[in-house]
Amino acid sequence: MPLWTLYPLLFVGVYISHLTLLRLPYFWDEAGYYIPAALDLFRTGSLIPQTTLTNAHPPLPSLLLAGWWHLAGYAVWNTRVFICMVSAAALLGAFRLARELAGPVTGAVVVLLTALYPVWFAQSTLAHADIFAAAFTLWALSVYFEHRERPRYLLAAVLFSLAALAKETAIVTPGALALWELVQIVSSQPRKPVILSEAKDPRILPGAAQNFEAGAKADPTENKQQRNTGVLHSVQDDEHSSAGWRWIATLLAPILPLAFWYAYHFHKTGFIFGNPEFLRYNATANLGPLRILLSLWHRAVHLTLHMNLFVPAACAAAVLLMPRLAGRTLSKQVVTTLAVILLGNGIAFSILGGALLTRYLLPMYPLVLLLCVVVWRERFAQWWVLAGLTTVGFLAALWINPPYVFSPEDNLSYRDMIVVHQQAAAVLTKQFPLATVLTAWPATQELARPELGYVRQPFKVAPIENFSAGEIERAAQDPGGYDTALVFSTKCVPAPGMMNLARMNEGADTRFFDFHRDLPPKGVAAILHGDVVWQATRGCESAAILRFPRAVDAELRMP
Structure with missing residues (x-):
């Protein structure tokens, strides 16, 4: 089948499997940055966000989202459908890569397992920059x-550049490949042709020339063949x-467009890599x-153990003990x-990024699965049993949370978080429409911005960092700044x-x-x-809503 004919099939598969998720309001970093930034571009044409803090993320996701909204109209459902389209394009890229290296059967299995892997499945409707970067x-x-x-050097340069303009950290992959290419060039030992005319060349060992001469006298035909082979090796080494x-x-070409973007960002804001707090949290404080060693451990877990x-x-490690079967394998x-x-x-992601989010590694999961499937197929005749076992494991991990x-x-779980936040917003809207709400990010955005899908009228919010004991005690020092609180879990903890x-x-x-321990609602209320x-x-x-009865002195005066 032509490659392009697979895209509609992949899109339909992603769309149907996510059908119940397409009308959910925006979640986490969507609500906190990516959707507000894209909306600013959609409404004002500005590449620099106006209604949220700029953090110097490249603008390609905002450009693509704003362009789609101009075609389809702004709505949460339209955004989700567009991300399904991007996810399908990324899966098609994964299929093309796996087919190129290991054949179409391996490619099909890798795509299926990638689409079902919980981290990829969850990101397939979320408008984070990572799914765009993964596709490119x-x-x-x-x-x-x-x-x-x-x-096709030009095409590769364009695609890697688009990945970097989707998210700046995507430049890590071409950077690693460029370093690897350099290592191969430096470490390779060119094979020089051993011919009589080069016997005086100091790079040719005298013994080698003497051996060549002896061989030439013994067998002129063999001498000619060796000379031709030597010339061929020289040409191949040069090529x-x-x-x-x-x-x-x-591979270094993506540096140029990324540098242009940072120069433009500095010109407009005075900051190269975003506001100082963003730079500190995601880079300078992580050195x-x-x-870094602890982060490396976490990243190793993310690439080998996380979400089943x-x-x-484990299946790949087990079959490595078996003899190799005849058939195609990776070089x-x-x-x-x-x-x-x-x-x-x-x-790289053990150093960059204040939070160790697994979506930063999104394009790596198809590569891990590709290596696993190749090992299965080259050493185990019933490899499809292992593929089925992996499918069951991934489906289970979608709903069953890990013990950490x-x-x-x-x-x-992100759907559960959105649903309880929707319910809380509905209660606030119905019972306390004029409340000033004490809460933490991202609920501060959810209640203050109706376009995110939680409320129809904005609430006044009193923001705090989280619901740890220290933050709640600081909030207690200003009881007049709020009359209601929305308390929620910020992470999944056993x-x-x-x-x-x-x-x-x-x-x-x-x-x-x-990491912090959130106080339970009763503890916050106390x-x-x-x-x-x-x-x-x-x-x-x-999630929980707290209400604070306050004694207020009021006086009515005639105008």
């Missing part, structure tokens, strides 16, 4: 690995080196060696290159008494990764002297 990165990699007599330098230039990814990884060069990409991203702390956006594999790491996670008037729990997500 996977297509760029499919061009980089394709078997062609003349590599390989030349191609390597071309690829390095291609301690202990934090251990199922395909050592390809496996090493894929490992370089995975390692480069794992290291994780972000709700890693599986369908319930008390349940198995929690991350309990021993809480100290380090609190120090380095912004400190702030209020009453819990509504509460709901759905899965690992919960």
Whole structure:
């Protein structure tokens, strides 16, 4: 089948599997940054966000969203459908890459497993920049690995540049590949032709020339064949080196458009990499060696174990003990290159980013699954059993939460969070429409911006960082600044008494990764002297509304 004919099938598959999620209001970073930034561009034409803090993320997601809204109209459902289209394009890129390296059967299995992997499944309707970057990165990699007599350097440069303009951290992948190309050029030992005319060349060992002469006298035909072979090796080495330098230039090309964007951002805002707090949280505060080592551990877990990814990884490790079957397999060069990409991203995202979100690694999951499927097929005749087992594991992880702390956006817990926030917003709208609400991000955005889909009229909000004891005690010092509170769970934490594999790491996670324990609603009510008037729990997500009766002195004066 022509490649383009697969796209409608992939889109229909993504659309139908996410049908119940398409009308959900915006979630987390969607509500906090990406949708407000795109709306500012849609309404004013400004590449720099006006109604939310600019953090120097490149503007391509906003441009694509705003363009789509001009065609289809602004609505949450339209946005979700567009992200389904982007996810389908990313899956098509993953299929093209896997088909190029291991054949169409492997490509089909990799696409199916990628689409069902909980982290990918959840991101397939969320308007985060990561799904855009993943789509362009996977297509760029499919061009980089394709078997062609003349590599398409320009196309690869454009696709990698678009990935970087979707999210700046996408430049890690071409950067790792460029470094790998350079290592191969430097470490390669060119094979020089051993011919009589080069016997005086100091680069040719005398012994080699003497051996060649002896061989020439013994067998002139063999002498000619060796000379021709030597010349061929020399030409191949030169071509390989030349191609390597071309690829390095291609892979470094995305630096240029990204530099132009940062120059424009500096011209408009005075900041290169966003506001100082954003830069501190995502980069400069993360350079301690202990934090980097802990982050490397977390990233290793994300790429091998998280959300039942251990199922395909363990199956691959097990069948490695079996003898190899006859059939197609990946070359050592390809496996090493894929490992370089995975390692480069794992290291980079152990330094960059204040939060260790798994969606930063979104384009890496198809590569991990590709390696697993290839190992299954080359060593186990009933490999389809392992594919079925992995499918069951991924489907289970969509609904069954792991026994440790994780972000709700890693599986369908994000839907539970949105639903309880919708319910809380409905209660506030009906019972306390004039309230000033004490709450934390992202609910501050949800209540203040009707276009996000939670309220029809904006509420006044009193923002706090989170619902830890310290923040609540600070809020208690200004009781007149609010009369209502919306308290909710900010992360999925195993319930008390349940198995929690991350309990021993809480100290380090609190120090380095912004982990905190939220007070329960009754605890918040006790400190702030209020009453819990509504509460709901759905899965690992919960929300509650607190009301604070205040004594107020009032006086009516004639005008």
